Amino acid sequence: MTGDRRSFLRSMAGVGALTVLGGEEAGAAGSDIAADQLGVLVNCTVCVGCRVCEEACNAANEDLPRRPAGAFNDTSVFDHKRRMDSSTYTVVNLHHDPADPGTSTYAKIQCMHCLYPACVSACIVGALSREPDGPVVYDAAKCIGCRYCMAACPFQVPAYEYDNTLTPEVRKCTFCFEARLSKGEMPACVQSCPMQVMTFGRRTELLRLARKKMRKHPDRYVSHIYGETEVGGTSWMYLSGMSFEKIGLPKFGYHPVPGYTEPIQHALFKWFLPPLALCGSLGGVAWLMNSRKKRINAKSGEGKNDERG
Amino acid sequence: MRGHALTGGFFERPFTLGIVGWLAGMCCVVLGCGYSSNAGTLPSDGAQPATQARFISISDVFGALERPPVRFDHDRHTAALKTEGCKSCHRVLKSGDFSFAYSIAEGQNDGATLMNAYHDDCIGCHSKRATEGKKTGSVTCGGCHVVERQVRAHEYAPVMPDYYEVLRDTYHAECMTCHREPSKVAEDAGALDWKSFYLSHKKTEAEWPKLDFDYLVHDKHEKALEGKCELCHFIDPERMQTLREEGREPSGRDWVLDLDEENSLTERSTAHTRCINCHLRRAARNIDAGPIGCSKCHGGLERSIAELADVPRPKCEQKDLMLIQLDRGARSKSVAFNHKTHEARSRSCQQCHHQTLRPCRDCHTVEGAEEGGWITLAEAHHEVSSPLSCIGCHEIEKSKAECAGCHQLMPGGLVHAGCAGCHTGSLETLLSPEKVPSPEYLIMEGVEDKIEIKEIEKAYGPSKMPHLVIARKLTEVSNNSTLASSFHTEAMTVCRGCHHLGPLVARADTPPCVTCHTARDEPGSFTPTLLGAYHQQCLGCHRLMDPAGQKLPQTCTGCHEEKKSDQLAARLQE
Numbered sequence: 110m111t112g113d114r115r116s117f118l119r120s121m122a123g124v125g126a127l128t129v130l131g132g133e134e135a136g137a138a139g140s141d142i143a144a145d146q147l148g149v150l151v152n153c154t155v156c157v158g159c160r161v162c163e164e165a166c167n168a169a170n171e172d173l174p175r176r177p178a179g180a181f182n183d184t185s186v187f188d189h190k191r192r193m194d195s196s197t198y199t200v201v202n203l204h205h206d207p208a209d210p211g212t213s214t215y216a217k218i219q220c221m222h223c224l225y226p227a228c229v230s231a232c233i234v235g236a237l238s239r240e241p242d243g244p245v246v247y248d249a250a251k252c253i254g255c256r257y258c259m260a261a262c263p264f265q266v267p268a269y270e271y272d273n274t275l276t277p278e279v280r281k282c283t284f285c286f287e288a289r290l291s292k293g294e295m296p297a298c299v300q301s302c303p304m305q306v307m308t309f310g311r312r313t314e315l316l317r318l319a320r321k322k323m324r325k326h327p328d329r330y331v332s333h334i335y336g337e338t339e340v341g342g343t344s345w346m347y348l349s350g351m352s353f354e355k356i357g358l359p360k361f362g363y364h365p366v367p368g369y370t371e372p373i374q375h376a377l378f379k380w381f382l383p384p385l386a387l388c389g390s391l392g393g394v395a396w397l398m399n400s401r402k403k404r405i406n407a408k409s410g411e412g413k414n415d416e417r418g
Numbered sequence: 419m420r421g422h423a424l425t426g427g428f429f430e431r432p433f434t435l436g437i438v439g440w441l442a443g444m445c446c447v448v449l450g451c452g453y454s455s456n457a458g459t460l461p462s463d464g465a466q467p468a469t470q471a472r473f474i475s476i477s478d479v480f481g482a483l484e485r486p487p488v489r490f491d492h493d494r495h496t497a498a499l500k501t502e503g504c505k506s507c508h509r510v511l512k513s514g515d516f517s518f519a520y521s522i523a524e525g526q527n528d529g530a531t532l533m534n535a536y537h538d539d540c541i542g543c544h545s546k547r548a549t550e551g552k553k554t555g556s557v558t559c560g561g562c563h564v565v566e567r568q569v570r571a572h573e574y575a576p577v578m579p580d581y582y583e584v585l586r587d588t589y590h591a592e593c594m595t596c597h598r599e600p601s602k603v604a605e606d607a608g609a610l611d612w613k614s615f616y617l618s619h620k621k622t623e624a625e626w627p628k629l630d631f632d633y634l635v636h637d638k639h640e641k642a643l644e645g646k647c648e649l650c651h652f653i654d655p656e657r658m659q660t661l662r663e664e665g666r667e668p669s670g671r672d673w674v675l676d677l678d679e680e681n682s683l684t685e686r687s688t689a690h691t692r693c694i695n696c697h698l699r700r701a702a703r704n705i706d707a708g709p710i711g712c713s714k715c716h717g718g719l720e721r722s723i724a725e726l727a728d729v730p731r732p733k734c735e736q737k738d739l740m741l742i743q744l745d746r747g748a749r750s751k752s753v754a755f756n757h758k759t760h761e762a763r764s765r766s767c768q769q770c771h772h773q774t775l776r777p778c779r780d781c782h783t784v785e786g787a788e789e790g791g792w793i794t795l796a797e798a799h800h801e802v803s804s805p806l807s808c809i810g811c812h813e814i815e816k817s818k819a820e821c822a823g824c825h826q827l828m829p830g831g832l833v834h835a836g837c838a839g840c841h842t843g844s845l846e847t848l849l850s851p852e853k854v855p856s857p858e859y860l861i862m863e864g865v866e867d868k869i870e871i872k873e874i875e876k877a878y879g880p881s882k883m884p885h886l887v888i889a890r891k892l893t894e895v896s897n898n899s900t901l902a903s904s905f906h907t908e909a910m911t912v913c914r915g916c917h918h919l920g921p922l923v924a925r926a927d928t929p930p931c932v933t934c935h936t937a938r939d940e941p942g943s944f945t946p947t948l949l950g951a952y953h954q955q956c957l958g959c960h961r962l963m964d965p966a967g968q969k970l971p972q973t974c975t976g977c978h979e980e981k982k983s984d985q986l987a988a989r990l991q992e
Contacts, residue, residue, distance in 0.1 A: 157957060159974065295939070304957065305950025310942075318944050325829045328802075328813070 146224065146344060147243040147290070148312035149299055150319055153349040153356060154329055156215035156306045158187060158201055162298035166199050166219075169288055169297030173198065173280075190357065193219065195270040198282040199298060204356045214349060216356040217298070217306070220245065220266045220282035221336060222344035225365030228281075231261035236279075243312070243344040244284035252279060263340055263359075263366050284344070312344060319348055341365030480529045485563035488536075498553055506543075627718035632765045633729045634721060640732065642706055649696075650683065651775075683773075723765060731761045734775070739845050742799075745784055751843030753799075759900050770806060802831040808840065812901065820895045821902070823959035824915025839905055851904050853897045854912050857889035860924045873937055874949050878978035883956075889913070916955060 164181035167173050174196045187203035199219035206212045226245045229237045236251035237258055254277055259267045270277040285296040294300065295309040308315060319334045335353045336346035339361040349356055377383055499506050540555070540562070547554035556562055629635070643649050653661075653672050661668055683689045693708065693715075700707035709715055738758040744750060760770070767775055774781065781790035782798035790798070797807070804810040809832055816825045865885065872880035892912045896902040906912060910922040920929035935951035936943075946954060956977065960970035971977050 155954060155958070157961070157972075303949060303953045305946045305954065308944055310944065314944075328830055 144313070145242065146312040147284075148222075148310065148315050148344040148346060149296065150308045150310075150315040151217060151345060151347045152306055152308070152322070153214050153216045153347060153351075155304050156201070156217065157304055158184070158203060158215040159303065160184075160186075160201055161301050161303060162217055162307075163197065163199055163201060165297040165301035166197070166282075169285055170198060170283065187215075193266060193268055193281070195268045195272075195278075195280045198280070202357060204351065206351055206355055212351065214351045214356055216347070216349070216358075218264075218357060219298070219345065220284070221264055222282075222284055223340055223365070224343065225341040225367055227261040227263060227340070227366035227370075228258035228267060230367035230371060231257040233257065240286060244286040244290065245281075246283060246286050247279055247281065249276075249278045254279075261366065263361060312342075312346075315346060319346065322348060338363040341368070480533065485559065486565045488562045489564065626712060626716040629715040630720050630765070631768070632721055633726050633731055636732055636766070637729050638708075642708075650692075721765065723763060726765060727762070732767060734767070736761075739848050741843075741845060744841075750837055750841040753840045754842045754845050754848050756848045756904075763900070772806075800832055815901055819963050819965065821899075822962040824892065824912075826958050826962055827918050827955070839907075848904075851900075852907065853903060854893050854906055855909055855924075857886060857893055857912075860910060860913065861886070861889065862925050862927060871952060873932065874952075878974060878980055880979075881952075881977040883977075888916075915959075 160181045160183075167176055167181070187201075190202050191197075191200040193200055199217055201215055201217045204214050204216055206214075222243055222245045224243075226237070226239055229239050229245060233255065234251050234253055236248050236253075237245060238248070239245050254269075256267075256269055256279065258279060259265070259269060267279045267281045269279055284290060285294070289296060289300075296307075299307040299309045308318060310318075316334060316337060319337075323330045323332060323334075329350055330348050331350065331352055333353070334346050334348060335358050336343035339358075341363065347353065347356075347358060354360055495507070541557050544555045544557050548557065639650065653668055657672055658668070661672065683692065694710060697708040697710050701710065736757050738756070740755050740757055742753040742755050744752050764770065771778075778798055779795055781787060782793055782795045783790060784795050786792045786794040786797075793801075799808045801807040802809050802813060805814055813830055815821065816830070867884065867886040869883045869885045870880050871883055889912070892915055896906050896912050909924055913922050913928070917928055919934065922928060931951055932948055934945055935948045936945075937948045939947055957972065960972050961967075964970040964972075974980065
């Protein structure tokens with residue numbers, strides 16, 4: 110019953126996105142969400158912080174700068190929190206629980222590949238786009254370097270090559286879309302992880318798997334799947350034993366970020382009427398002012414004539 | 419007469435008033451000795467209790483004073499209120515004893531509120547008596563707040579009770595362990611500035627941890643009090659009535675630690691009054707007495723179960739082995755319960771029986787009752803989240819390092835298949851707990867002691883797993899634990915820690931991991947591949963059983979030999 114209702118709502122949303130040109134549908138962002146989205150479930154409770162995923166990511170993405178051998182065996186990086194930059198698409202951080210000094214959790218972060226990506230919505234040239242089954246990909250050829258995507262992303266994922274003077278690009282995890290997914294392989298980090306922290310699959314099945322894990326070991330997990338509903342849902346989802354805020358995943362509502370901005374932007378240009386109305390009214394005011402000026406000029410001309418006379 | 423309730427009220431004040439109030443309380447004990455506990459009128463034999471005037475404002479509650487402190491002359495008040503009696507100022511406890519704290523000052527630690535309370539009460543009484551034409555005190559500010567002279571410390575030192583010597587010696591002994599300058603401290607106890615002393619020694623409740631009344635402390639009391647339970651424990655009056663009507667002597671089970679506020683030994687004020695006064699009285703009579711100073715009881719000492727192993731457990735007519743009967747119509751069999759081993763694995767009776775020390779089903783009824791906090795009998799035994807329930811406590815035990823390794827992959831809590839583990843219906847299972855046999859008898863011939871894992875060898879060399887060493891260690895862990903021995907009933911139970919699903923038969927072929935955990939990813943399957951299964955199983959277990967990472971390998975090279983070739987390229991080839 111719920112399935113029927115959901116699929117009905119989904120189809121209605123799709124129809125809505127197509128028909129309503131103004132795009133009042135919250136965060137439709139021009140993309141209809143397919144039922145069999147790809148996703149990855151990250152089970153933070155299993156991660157041991159070996160950094161093999163970082164190493165594999167670097168190897169799989171040849172546009173990233175090469176690292177010296179053994180660079181990824183260095184565990185001193187866990188002393189401070191890291192974020193993705195223009196040379197890394199993913200990083201593993203070690204999070205200690207301030208409330209419970211004995212416990213700590215490793216958590217890998219990368220682009221969450223949102224179902225309603227704010228970066229795609231913010232990009233004014235369409236350099237960022239969302240593939241129908243999930244990956245949010247970047248086309249450097251279209252990018253003008255405005256970095257609106259960086260400001261728009263709720264997870265602060267996209268990074269910029271500030272040190273590249275002539276051909277700087279925005280950098281973020283590609284979901285290994287071109288390099289591996291398109292060849293029927295799973296992302297490099299997922300493939301390489303010795304602990305199999307990550308599970309790659311259809312998003313709906315991953316959610317089912319996550320619930321199954323939580324049912325089996327309720328003591329081990331926070332009873333929430335991060336990414337299931339956050340900012341409208343993300344392709345990468347997390348399970349954790351420590352609260353998500355403590356592992357660097359902020360608390361968000363279930364409204365997609367573009368849902369807040371797009372109705373305003375689109376309403377401003379609906380049927381091109383508001384711009385026409387604005388120009389029309391400005392023209393009207395100008396015409397009125399002009400005719401009044403003429404009238405005053407004409408009157409004052411007569412008055413002067415009277416005085417002289 | 420249960421303990422000395424006379425000084426009770428003083429301990430209900432915030433601890434900031436502690437020592438001042440405490441010594442003042444002692445002075446009241448002297449006073450109180452002359453009173454009959456129920457009369458509430460002053461003694462008529464002319465023996466006026468000797469008290470010294472006391473300054474009300476000496477306390478850090480008020481902070482900086484705007485007016486001179488009020489010098490409260492207790493003698494003049496007792497003389498004036500002779501007919502009205504003590505109850506005009508002091509609260510009468512349920513027991514009929516007086517609480518010799520000034521009733522409005524009890525439990526107040528806000529200066530402004532306390533000041534208003536004093537003003538309302540004092541001035542109210544004074545003016546009321548004035549209208550009635552009785553002898554009364556002042557109603558103006560300057561009448562009470564009199565500038566007499568510089569207040570000297572010894573003026574508010576109270577008169578000491580008869581066991582003052584004991585008290586002083588105890589405090590001196592305790593203080594000197596830190597101060598090391600006996601001449602300065604012991605010079606003149608009366609001249610101690612209690613306020614500055616108290617402020618410098620003020621501690622929060624967390625710094626004075628609760629006394630852990632474990633089996634050893636109980637045993638000491640039992641021996642010292644010659645087994646007179648009634649000196650501490652107490653019988654519910656209704657229960658006593660029933661016993662009398664039935665013509666029975668109270669049995670061990672009838673003694674309880676009363677839950678009512680005035681008598682419960684878990685209430686701070688009552689506990690202090692009853693314990694310290696008893697200790698003081700014994701010390702004054704030169705009988706072996708308990709501590710009087712703070713730190714001996716509240717030193718945060720928490721004895722381990724091993725330390726308490728040789729202490730005899732209290733005799734409360736409990737059975738060593740018992741069948742926990744279920745109600746008629748229940749589908750499960752009754753639970754065989756070894757009370758004796760549980761006594762040995764606990765630190766006090768209260769750990770399971772709360773303060774009431776009653777059998778579970780008295781309060782946790784089948785339907786749930788108010789006195790059991792609406793927790794039903796089933797919940798009380800099965801609630802996973804509670805450390806007091808059977809399952810909850812066993813879960814805590816299973817999460818300990820030596821058990822957690824094997825139990826990591828097993829679902830915790832209440833599992834349907836596990837019912838029969840406890841609900842056996844007969845005591846026989848308790849009488850003969852079997853140990854798990856040695857792995858040499860279980861492992862099939864031809865299985866090597868060290869198994870080489872090389873199926874998924876890529877960047878790292880094969881891992882040599884010491885199969886027999888692991889099996890021996892796990893068998894040893896299981897056989898050394900009473901809990902594990904009771905529940906690991908099958909011969910091959912220990913093997914299930916790793917071989918978690920397959921049918922297990924001694925000396926027979928065991929399905930290899932690869933049966934379910936395929937070497938390559940199966941589309942549509944979320945079962946970990948061989949790579950994930952090995953790493954999650956081995957590394958997960960190592961991390962749980964050795965969190966410090968000292969003994970069991972927890973890095974790549976701890977199990978594998980690193981290959982020199984380009985490891986990453988090799989790993990990503992497939």
